[in-house]
Amino acid sequence: MSGPRVTIREVARAAGVSQAAVSKVLNDGYGVSAAMREKVMRAVTELGYRPNAAARAMRGRSHTIGVVADIRTPIVAQITEGIEEGLQGSSLDILLAPVGKAPERQRSSIDAMLNRNLEGLILIVPSLPRPELEALGQSIPTVLIGRHGGGRHFDSVMDDDVAGAGLAVEHLVGLGHQRISHIAMPMGKFRRPSVLPQTAREDGYVIAMRDHDLEPDVITTDYTEEGGHTGAMTALRRKKPATAVFAGTDMVALGVLRAAHELGLRVPEDLSVVGADNIPVSALPQIALTTIDPAGKLNGSTSTRLLRERIDGRRNPVTHAITPSLVVRGTTAPPRE
Incomplete structure (x- = not known):
C-alpha cells in the first residue's frame, strides 16, 4: 500500500525553494529558470510527488x-x-x-x-x-x-510582409527585370492596419516597385494553385508580357509554373518566378522555387x-x-x- 501523499511543502523543503516556486514550476509559469526547474523536478521525482488532479480541476486549470x-x-x-x-x-x-x-x-x-x-x-x-x-x-x-x-x-x-515583398522585388530588379507582375488576393472587408498577410505583401510590392520608378502590376485572384494559373495567364498573354512574376504564396507560384509550361515558356530563361512561404515542396529539385522564407x-x-x-x-x-x-x-x- 502507498504511504501518505507527498505535499508541495515537502517538495519545497527538499528542493530548498519556496512553495510558491514549486507551484510556479508545476504550473508551467513563464520565466522559471532552468536551474530552478531542474531542482524542483528532481525533488518531485525523488519524493514521488503527484499533483492532486481534483484540486487542479477545482482551480479551473485545463493545461x-x-x-x-x-x-x-x-x-x-x-x-x-x-x-x-x-x-x-x-x-x-x-x-x-x-x-x-x-x-x-x-x-x-x-x-x-x-x-x-x-x-x-x-x-x-x-x-x-x-x-x-x-x-x-x-x-x-x-x-x-x-x-x-x-x-x-x-x-x-x-x-514583416512588406519587407518580404521588398526582398522579392529587389532581387528581380537586381537581375534586370522591369515588367514584374504580382498575383495578390482580395483585401476583403479588412481595413489597414488590421489586415491579413496578402494585403501587406501587396503593399510592400507596390512600394518597392515605385521606389525603382517602375509601374506596379497587381493581378487579384486568390491564394490557390488555380488562382496562380489564372493570374499568370493574364500577365503572360499581354502584348508586353511580364518577364517576372512575384506570386503571393508558393501555392500560387506553382500555378504560375503550370501556366508557363502550357505557354511554352522556360523558367527561368523566359520567365522568372518568386513565391512566398518556403513550403517543403518548393525545395524539390524539380521545382527549386525562389521564395520568401517567413520562418x-x-x-x-x-x-x-x-x-x-x-x-x-x-x-x-x-x-x-x-x-x-x-x-x-x-x-x-x-x-x-
Whole structure:
C-alpha cells in the first residue's frame, strides 16, 4: 500500500525553494529558470510527488491551449510544429481546431474551445473583425499569428510582409527585370492596419516597385494553385508580357509554373518566378522555387512564448514582427534581351 501523499511543502523543503516556486514550476509559469526547474523536478521525482488532479480541476486549470487554423494552408504545418516546440518542457497540451477562412466557422470553433475552459488561444491568420478579437483577448489569453496591426488586449506575431515583398522585388530588379507582375488576393472587408498577410505583401510590392520608378502590376485572384494559373495567364498573354512574376504564396507560384509550361515558356530563361512561404515542396529539385522564407516555426514558437507569458499574468500587449529572408533557387535569372 502507498504511504501518505507527498505535499508541495515537502517538495519545497527538499528542493530548498519556496512553495510558491514549486507551484510556479508545476504550473508551467513563464520565466522559471532552468536551474530552478531542474531542482524542483528532481525533488518531485525523488519524493514521488503527484499533483492532486481534483484540486487542479477545482482551480479551473485545463493545461490545454487551443490552436485555430486553416489546415489546408501549407505553412500552417510549420507554424504548428513551432508551437509544439515552444511547449516542450511544459505540461500544456494542444487542441487543434481545423477551420476554413470563413469568420462564421472560426467563430464557431472558438466558442466550442471556450466551453472547454482552455488556458489560452493561438489564432493563425484569423479573419474575425478587430472588435471581436479585442473582446476575445479580454476573456482569455490570446495570441494572433499573421494578423497585422496589433491590438490592446491580445498579442500579435507576424512576418514583416512588406519587407518580404521588398526582398522579392529587389532581387528581380537586381537581375534586370522591369515588367514584374504580382498575383495578390482580395483585401476583403479588412481595413489597414488590421489586415491579413496578402494585403501587406501587396503593399510592400507596390512600394518597392515605385521606389525603382517602375509601374506596379497587381493581378487579384486568390491564394490557390488555380488562382496562380489564372493570374499568370493574364500577365503572360499581354502584348508586353511580364518577364517576372512575384506570386503571393508558393501555392500560387506553382500555378504560375503550370501556366508557363502550357505557354511554352522556360523558367527561368523566359520567365522568372518568386513565391512566398518556403513550403517543403518548393525545395524539390524539380521545382527549386525562389521564395520568401517567413520562418514559420519561429512564428509558432514565438507565439507559444507570448501565450505562456499571458497565462502567467502579463497583460500589456506585445506585437512581434519577424524579419523574413529570401531563398534564391532556380526559378529566377536575368531576363532575355
